[in-house]
Amino acid sequence: MTAIIQCLRVWRHYLLGATFIVKTDNIATSYFQSQKKLSPKQARWQDFLAEFDYVLEYDYAGCMDSRKSTSGYIFLLAGGVVSWRSGKQSLTATSTMEAEFVSCFEATSHGVWMKSFISGLKVVDSISRPLKIFCYNSAAVFMAKNNKSGSRSKHIDINYLAIRERVKAKTVVIEHISTELMIADHLTKGMPP
Structure with missing residues (x-):
């Protein structure tokens, strides 16, 4: 299992968009889990797998036909894009x-x-750190952090308000990020003709 993790860490930039299946006999996995005290190397792998963040982006009313917005997000695991x-x-x-609130929900x-x-x-064993969403x-x-609705947000469907429960339960943390640091920006912009 450690070899698989190491390969994914080293080759993650070359595997973007690739589909592959990892087969294991679970002996390494069960051994890794059964250890009372992890070695420094195992602890680093555990930290590697535990670190993941999202960066999301939207394009308001980007579709000229339907006027629907475009959402985009990037899932990062230990600094590498995995989804x-x-x-x-x-x-x-x-x-x-x-549009951004719906992107946060997705x-x-x-x-x-x-x-x-x-x-x-x-x-x-588990990932105790909450997901970090940059918006x-x-x-x-x-809106995601507070339970208040104004006249402009009363119409938002209740499905999308589930994000508030996730923030309250500390499953998710939503943080503001400047547009200059937004790495998901290219997911919502059309290619030039």
């Missing part, structure tokens, strides 16, 4: 805050699943 998505949102957002939903998946591999719309960050 990403770019696609049209299912609803027509009436504001940039709503990213947290995928992030919670990813966290569960990584924990299910049983390479690490550059301060109104969406405020």
